[in-house]
Amino acid sequence: xxxxxxxxxxxxxxxxxxxxxxxxxxxxxxxxxxxxxxxxxxxxxxxxxxxxxxxxxxxxxxxxxxxxxxxxxxxxxxxxxxxxxxxxxxxxxxxxxxxxxxxxxxxxxxxxxxxxxxxxxxxxxxxxxxxxxxxxxxxxxxxxxxxxxxxxxxxxxxxxxxxxxxxxxxxxxxxxxxxxxxxxxxxxxxxxxxxxxxxxxxxxxxxxxxxxxxxxxxxxxxxxxxxxxxxxxxxxxxxxxxxxxxxxxxxxxxxxxxxxxxxxxx
Amino acid sequence: xxxxxxxxxxxxxxxxxxxxxxxxxxxxxxxxxxxxxxxxxxxxxxxxxxxxxxxxxxxxxxxxxxxxxxxxxxxxxxxxxxxxxxxxxxxxxxxxxxxxxxxxxxxxxxxxxxxxxxxxxxxxxxxxxxxxxxxxxxxxxxxxxxxxxxxxxxxxxxxxxxxxxxxxxxxxxxxxxxxxxxxxxxxxxxxxxxxxxxxxxxxxxxxxxxxxxxxxxxxxxxxxxxxxxxxxxxxxxxxxxxxxxxxxxxxxxxxxxxxxxxxxxxxxxxxxxxxxxxxxxxxxxxxxxxx
Numbered sequence: 001x002x003x004x005x006x007x008x009x010x011x012x013x014x015x016x017x018x019x020x021x022x023x024x025x026x027x028x029x030x031x032x033x034x035x036x037x038x039x040x041x042x043x044x045x046x047x048x049x050x051x052x053x054x055x056x057x058x059x060x061x062x063x064x065x066x067x068x069x070x071x072x073x074x075x076x077x078x079x080x081x082x083x084x085x086x087x088x089x090x091x092x093x094x095x096x097x098x099x100x101x102x103x104x105x106x107x108x109x110x111x112x113x114x115x116x117x118x119x120x121x122x123x124x125x126x127x128x129x130x131x132x133x134x135x136x137x138x139x140x141x142x143x144x145x146x147x148x149x150x151x152x153x154x155x156x157x158x159x160x161x162x163x164x165x166x167x168x169x170x171x172x173x174x175x176x177x178x179x180x181x182x183x184x185x186x187x188x189x190x191x192x193x194x195x196x197x198x199x200x201x202x203x204x205x206x207x208x209x210x211x212x213x214x215x216x217x218x219x220x221x222x223x224x225x226x227x228x229x230x231x232x233x234x235x236x237x238x239x240x241x242x243x244x245x246x247x248x249x250x251x252x253x254x255x256x257x258x259x260x261x262x263x264x265x266x
Numbered sequence: 267x268x269x270x271x272x273x274x275x276x277x278x279x280x281x282x283x284x285x286x287x288x289x290x291x292x293x294x295x296x297x298x299x300x301x302x303x304x305x306x307x308x309x310x311x312x313x314x315x316x317x318x319x320x321x322x323x324x325x326x327x328x329x330x331x332x333x334x335x336x337x338x339x340x341x342x343x344x345x346x347x348x349x350x351x352x353x354x355x356x357x358x359x360x361x362x363x364x365x366x367x368x369x370x371x372x373x374x375x376x377x378x379x380x381x382x383x384x385x386x387x388x389x390x391x392x393x394x395x396x397x398x399x400x401x402x403x404x405x406x407x408x409x410x411x412x413x414x415x416x417x418x419x420x421x422x423x424x425x426x427x428x429x430x431x432x433x434x435x436x437x438x439x440x441x442x443x444x445x446x447x448x449x450x451x452x453x454x455x456x457x458x459x460x461x462x463x464x465x466x467x468x469x470x471x472x473x474x475x476x477x478x479x480x481x482x483x484x485x486x487x488x489x490x491x492x493x494x495x496x497x498x499x500x501x502x503x504x505x506x507x508x509x510x511x512x513x514x515x516x517x518x519x520x521x522x523x524x525x526x527x528x529x530x531x532x533x534x535x536x537x538x539x540x541x542x543x544x545x546x547x548x549x550x551x552x553x554x555x556x557x
Binding site for chain 1: 279286332334367396478494
């Protein structure tokens with residue numbers, strides 16, 4: 001018989017240990033924080049070890065690390081459920097207390113339930129969320145195409161109006177730093193589009209010169225994006241990665257406990 | 267004239283809104299047809315796909331929602347058109363939860379109509395949406411069926427001819443992600459860095475600056491930055507494939523090339539407002555200093 005060590009170890013570490021911890025935690029409150037820290041430690045350790053230990057039980061296609069990835073996908077699904085519960089709680093509270101803007105919460109819940117029920121109906125009935133056999137859209141697709149997609153596009157497109165207004169008010173050369181920002185932003189905005197060709201449209205004689213100048217502006221823009229921007233972005237990304245790594249180490253070692261949601265005494 | 271500049275400092279923002287609306291609406295209704303110049307990052311993306319062999323598999327990930335569809339839709343569609351023309355096979359997945367699946371379905375439907383010879387399950391597959399983007403990517407590197415047991419229609423992958431020989435992401439030649447937000451970056455950190463698959467990204471213009479760092483480090487083979495990148499790609503497609511030149515000239519659908527007209531006029535309007543605002547600001551400051 002082929003003994004699957006990886007699977008057994010995962011079940012042991014992430015199912016039996018936490019369940020045992022919950023049972024023991026009822027009787028011994030001190031264990032309530034230690035068991036989740038232990039689970040966090042193991043969950044953090046497995047992917048790291050799998051990078052350095054080329055053994056089937058941990059890094060092979062059916063080893064502990066790839067299986068843990070699959071468990072993560074399932075857990076992510078539960079996170080969605082958690083989000084729905086949160087939306088329900090806050091919206092219902094808003095409606096019952098008649099807080100400011102409560103009718104919007106009613107619309108939100110109506111949208112959540114109608115879209116969700118159409119989707120669940122599509123999954124259970126087998127008709128899916130695309131088209132019906134006669135070519136007409138399913139209720140879910142109808143809701144998505146004619147309500148959700150245009151609404152989300154509309155909300156985002158409002159940004160163009162506010163960004164233009166904010167740029168007009170905030171982009172002032174008040175000091176050296178603001179001037180550098182203003183000049184760089186102006187060059188990028190002009191260099192990313194055929195602005196000079198637009199100005200030369202009524203004057204055919206000027207168009208070749210406008211095209212040449214536009215290409216120079218485009219190259220200047222690319223240099224700004226590639227060199228100063230690229231260097232700054234590299235620094236930011238490396239800094240953020242080091243910060244994330246140190247935070248991960250703090251979580252794995254149980255120094256960072258905020259995610260446990262326990263009281264200070266625990 | 268002095269009164270005009272004084273008024274500029276306290277300009278009602280609804281005037282700006284009106285100018286923004288007109289500068290976007292008019293060029294979309296009446297296209298100008300302004301030229302588009304290509305950049306190195308877009309050209310290297312295009313040439314990389316051109317160098318692939320017939321039958322190679324390209325992974326196309328729809329990692330955006332309706333909010334950035336005008337930028338990302340033309341990119342994803344142009345890449346799929348190039349795959350169809352080059353006879354490359356492509357697999358589509360969706361990792362963005364808010365409407366990404368609808369956009370992918372619509373784009374695939376459009377491409378299937380444009381290229382009636384494309385056969386579902388043989389030339390392309392739509393795997394649908396899966397939650398937990400980074401975890402899904404890691405799983406795809408080992409076992410595609412482990413992350414997507416069925417396609418978008420619920421058909422097990424084992425029953426789809428194209429997927430029978432495709433077990434892991436390691437077998438695809440390229441990942442293209444049309445992305446908004448962080449998901450695009452995860453394709454670099456979780457897939458390229460750990461499996462070594464080349465990645466091309468199509469981010470929104472807002473997030474494009476971040477990806478120059480990855481381009482410089484060689485972790486991306488190319489980038490289609492925002493609507494400009496998509497318009498550049500459409501230009502490259504038109505230049506290489508005459509049928510595409512005809513298509514982009516006659517299609518009534520929205521294309522990035524049409525969008526660039528609106529973007530150019532809008533940038534011009536915003537720049538003019540910024541210049542006028544600054545001139546009025548310095549005038550007022552000089553007046554105050556004199557007083």
